[in-house]
Amino acid sequence: MKKMIGLIMIIIFYLVGIPLFIGLLFGGGLEILPGPAKGIDVPDTVDVWLSDEKKVVEVDFEDYVTRVTASEMPADFDEEALKAQSVAARTYVMAKIIKYEDKKPESHPKAPVCDSTHCQVYKTEKQLIESHSEGWEKSFEKLKKACKATEGQMLYFDGELVMQPLFFSSSGGQTENSEDVFSGAYPYLVSVSSPYEEGASHSNEKKEFSINEIKKALKKTYSDREPGTISINNIKIVSRTAGGRVESMQIGEARYKGTEVRNALGLSSTLFNISFKDEQVVFTSNGYGHGVGLSQYGANGMAKEGYKYKEILMHYYTGTQVY
Numbered sequence: 432m433k434k435m436i437g438l439i440m441i442i443i444f445y446l447v448g449i450p451l452f453i454g455l456l457f458g459g460g461l462e463i464l465p466g467p468a469k470g471i472d473v474p475d476t477v478d479v480w481l482s483d484e485k486k487v488v489e490v491d492f493e494d495y496v497t498r499v500t501a502s503e504m505p506a507d508f509d510e511e512a513l514k515a516q517s518v519a520a521r522t523y524v525m526a527k528i529i530k531y532e533d534k535k536p537e538s539h540p541k542a543p544v545c546d547s548t549h550c551q552v553y554k555t556e557k558q559l560i561e562s563h564s565e566g567w568e569k570s571f572e573k574l575k576k577a578c579k580a581t582e583g584q585m586l587y588f589d590g591e592l593v594m595q596p597l598f599f600s601s602s603g604g605q606t607e608n609s610e611d612v613f614s615g616a617y618p619y620l621v622s623v624s625s626p627y628e629e630g631a632s633h634s635n636e637k638k639e640f641s642i643n644e645i646k647k648a649l650k651k652t653y654s655d656r657e658p659g660t661i662s663i664n665n666i667k668i669v670s671r672t673a674g675g676r677v678e679s680m681q682i683g684e685a686r687y688k689g690t691e692v693r694n695a696l697g698l699s700s701t702l703f704n705i706s707f708k709d710e711q712v713v714f715t716s717n718g719y720g721h722g723v724g725l726s727q728y729g730a731n732g733m734a735k736e737g738y739k740y741k742e743i744l745m746h747y748y749t750g751t752q753v754y
């Protein structure tokens with residue numbers, strides 16, 4: 432019996448003790464990661480609806496994530512920003528796959544995701560190389576490495592997969608609460624500062640419109656309202672959101688949300704001011720995109736400041752974890 436216990440002790444030492452010792456010696460401590468949350472079954476492939484060709488293609492799951500990352504973020508961005516984008520893209524597609532089980536998207540019922548901005552942009556490697564200038568492949572190799580480094584990792588809030596890992600190009604300094612832009616509120620999509628966006632595109636972008644152009648665009652896009660006679664005296668910003676973006680505007684006799692004005696006039700963001708110049712209305716906007724979630728230029732700025740991808744993600748998606 433004693434011999435038996437001794438033997439078991441030796442086996443346990445070899446099975447547990449030695450790997451633990453080696454782990455401590457070379458790993459600098461043991462990090463126990465929970466792995467994908469319960470109920471999340473990461474597939475090997477994902478079906479993608481090609482909007483132009485109107486057909487479904489089956490793509491390797493991680494290849495899909497890499498190609499979306501390359502389609503959605505400039506490959507010459509910092510490696511940590513690319514890693515953050517890859518985690519957001521992976522979480523996004525996983526969330527779409529889960530939702531697909533309950534409800535098929537109206538515009539592409541045959542696949543959980545499409546290749547356009549309706550979901551996230553997906554291009555094949557050939558399309559990616561063709562759409563960039565010569566020598567881009569080098570940056571693409573760096574991007575592939577960044578995606579590989581986050582393989583399988585996604586964003587979680589309270590142990591549940593983040594279902595709305597939204598991202599956009601640049602914020603102009605502050606992101607938005609989800610409910611101020613879209614209909615739903617999410618605890619991880621709240622307004623945060625985005626301090627490192629120098630050099631982002633679309634800063635202080637000016638677009639001029641005549642009153643007639645504004646009236647035409649609004650009536651065309653929102654025929655439910657009649658602004659009546661518009662003059663420079665009745666075009667006003669009425670309120671702003673927590674993130675400083677235009678929440679509502681008075682234009683003539685009608686009210687419009689900032690998002691509606693942006694949409695009708697094709698502005699880059701709802702973070703804008705208005706001024707008047709010779710009967711023209713000048714919209715000066717900052718940032719590009721809806722402003723909710725991860726700012727890509729902000730992520731690149733944080734990476735350049737030395738932040739790692741998990742810190743970047745946890746900054747833009749409040750209260751989340753990456754694993």
Ligand SMILES: [Zn+2]
Pocket residue numbers: 536539544545546547549550551
């Ligand atoms: Zn879609």
